[in-house]
Amino acid sequence: MQREGSPWRGMNVVFFRELFDHLTSVRMLVLEFLVLLFGATVVYFAAEQIRNTTAEDPFLFMRLFAPPGQTLLSFVLVLSILVPIMAIGLGFDSINGEYNRRTMSRILAQPIYRDALLAGKFLAGLGTLTVALVTLWLLVIGFGLLRLGVPPSGEEIGRLIVFLIVTIAYAGVWLALAMLFSVLFRSTATAALVGLGLWLFLALLWPALAQVLGEAISPSDIRFTMLGLPTPDTLAWQQALARLSPGTLYGEAVVAMLNPDAQSMTTLLAQFQGRIAAPLPLDQSLLQAWPQIVSLIAGMILLYVAGYVVFQRQEVRA
Amino acid sequence: MNDVVIEARDLTKRYGGATAVDNISFTVKAGEIFGLLGPNGAGKTTTILMMLGLTEVTSGTINVLGHDPAREPLQVKRRVGYLPDTVGFYDHMTAVDNLSYTAALIGIPARERRERILAALDRVGLPDVGNKKVGAFSRGMRQRLGLAEIVMKSVSIAILDEPTSGLDPQATSDLLEMIRVLKHEGVAVMISSHLLERVQSVCDRVALFNNGRIALIGTVQELATQVLGAGYRVDVEADGLDLEEKLRAVPGVRSVEPAGPNRFRLLAQGDVRSQAAAAVVNAGGALRQLAVDTPSLDAIYNRYFHDQAQLGAPHAT
Structure with a gap:
């Protein structure tokens, strides 16, 4: 059945109102403050460490975001933990909140399609997160300029921009997920709890669980274990399972972008073959992170579409 | 003023196995106040949502202002105002901001918005609270604000779902008076209510709902003659x-x-x-x-369903 008129009609109205709402809300202020506080702390320590230890490093600026050897106290880790919270915080009540305020039927009685409402809300959330992340990104770079006294090279800027885009896509995944829950559950508290619960599960339990499940599906071969090597099949399963979590995808993409000399499978291979492991150039790093980046964006779209389908079929009456 | 603006024919809506609206037909003319009356859960709101294209029709046809709401919802919604049952607004925004959001969604040009909003607020008796947050509004004020939205939209059809429920007698009669004014401007008004007697005075014609069917339809006098034998x-x-x-x-x-x-x-x-x-x-x-x-609708309703029950007719199941 062909619908008359454009599904985008009214989307910009929804977008700008929601964006205004987000940017002026106390909720957003608190989340921004949280990220700033954590971010400032870890970036400060990273800068101190760099000043003390690194004499000469072609990727000085990268170290600010992801200090070598540091997994606990890095800006990237802070982001990978706090970005989901920000996204869930923005999205968990976007649709069910309209039902609870009883504004949904009044808004949908205006000449717009539901598409416009959902898309406007999603893009406004993504826009808000982008504003927040770009601000943080610039703050860290500015701090780095002041503290390290070295300007980033062109390649570093390229890497940092890709890192920023990946982070926004990662935020988009969680935002789409939070909005899906806000469509599925009529209670905002339930939607928030399910979102946060899933985030905790994926962040804390899933990495370990993926290992166990991979082992269960394809048990390690004793011959590889004797040599102290992972069984390829088992490793493949474990990686595939771990990558179901957007956090894993994000981590892998970011490591590829920010640690050009990271030990990937190819660099390991190079060592075996007697070649010298050199830092990868930007385009090679991008190539390495490409599947993860595409998966993140695809996941975002997939989750959004799921929410869209359910929302379109939903009865308006509360 | 004899143009039919809403025409429903054999309209049916089923949710799973349950039939919410069962084969109803009615017409509404321009400048008429039409009452959809009946107890809660009789299918009134579902009928309204089908008229707005907000829920799908299972079978039958409905035509609003010459358009099919399922296929051309934007055309319909542009010219129909809807005041939902217990209407909600964004509490953290002012009355004017709430209305300018809907005005933007409707597509009223930016330079006309403020003027039309203030005029509408004036019309519904809320001239001084435009810059107050809606969170502080009473139920009666929210209903008026909802009506202001319809006035601002300058519609051909106004659909009001339970507009008087929860209002005190004074607020009710004020609201009914505003509805009469709308009618005089040539707007077709559709009121759904379970408080038969409260709205009977404003309705030109009514449809009495029961269990998803329209049991009776006509002027109150006609119904009285039909059921009580006297109008x-x-x-x-x-x-x-x-x-x-x-x-x-x-x-x-x-x-x-x-x-x-x-x-x-x-x-x-x-x-x-x-x-x-x-x-x-x-x-x-x-x-x-x-x-x-005229005899009260309550009396007509009760007598009718009492009789039906005694006859064991299918309507009273």
């Missing part, structure tokens, strides 16, 4: 002997009930005030008061 209610207060007998003998009177000391309630097929007065005077009685009214 007029005449209240007589008079002193005298055997007045009940005398009044019963007046031609056109269907029944006489005592309604208190020296008060009688007549159901008649016409306005029998003068005949009744003559009967009282001829009997040597003293006439104190005489009033004519």
Whole structure:
């Protein structure tokens, strides 16, 4: 059945109102403050460490975001933990909140399609997160300029921009997920709890669980274990399972972008073959992170579409 | 003013196995106030949502202003105003901001918005609270704000779902008065309510809903004639002997009930005030008061479904 008129009609109205709402809300202020506080702390320590230890490093600026050897106290880790919270915080009540305020039927009685409402809300959330992340990104770079006294090279800027885009896509995944829950559950508290619960599960339990499940599906071969090597099949399963979590995808993409000399499978291979492991150039790093980046964006779209389908079929009456 | 603006034919809506609206047909003309009346859960709101294209029709057709709401919802929603049951607004925004959001969604040009919003707020009696946050509004004020939205939209059809529920008597009569004003501007108004008696005074025609069906449709007088056998209610207060007998003998009177000391309630097929007065005077009685009214919808509704239940007809299942 062909619908008359454009599904985008009214989307910009929804977008700008929601964006205004987000940017002026106390909720957003608190989340921004949280990220700033954590971010400032870890970036400060990273800068101190760099000043003390690194004499000469072609990727000085990268170290600010992801200090070598540091997994606990890095800006990237802070982001990978706090970005989901920000996204869930923005999205968990976007649709069910309209039902609870009883504004949904009044808004949908205006000449717009539901598409416009959902898309406007999603893009406004993504826009808000982008504003927040770009601000943080610039703050860290500015701090780095002041503290390290070295300007980033062109390649570093390229890497940092890709890192920023990946982070926004990662935020988009969680935002789409939070909005899906806000469509599925009529209670905002339930939607928030399910979102946060899933985030905790994926962040804390899933990495370990993926290992166990991979082992269960394809048990390690004793011959590889004797040599102290992972069984390829088992490793493949474990990686595939771990990558179901957007956090894993994000981590892998970011490591590829920010640690050009990271030990990937190819660099390991190079060592075996007697070649010298050199830092990868930007385009090679991008190539390495490409599947993860595409998966993140695809996941975002997939989750959004799921929410869209359910929302379109939903009865308006509360 | 005889143009049909809403036409529903054999409209049916099923949710899974349950039938919410069962094969209903009705028409609404421009400048008419049409009441969808009946108990909660009788299918009134579902009917309204189908008219707005907000829920799919299972079978049958509906035509609003020459458009099918399922296929051309934007055309329909551009010219139809809807005040939902217990209307909600964004509490953290002011009344004017709430209305300018909808004004933008409607597509009212930016330079006209403020003027139209203020005029609409003025019309519904909220001229001074435009810059107050809606969170502080009472229920009556929210209903008025919802009506202001419809006024601002300058619609051809206004659909009001339970507009009077939860309002005090003063707020109710104010709201009904505003609805009358809308009617005089040529707007077709559709009111759904479970408070039959409250809205009966404003409705030109009503449809009585029960279990997803329209049991009765027409003017209140027609329904009264059909169900009670009499379209007029005449209240007589008079002193005298055997007045009940005398009044019963007046031609056109269907029944006489005592309604208190020296008060009688007549159901008649016409306005029998003068005949009744003559009967009282001829009997040597003293006439104190005489009033004519249409029978109450509650009485019609109760009698109808009481009769149906006794007949065991399918309507009363």
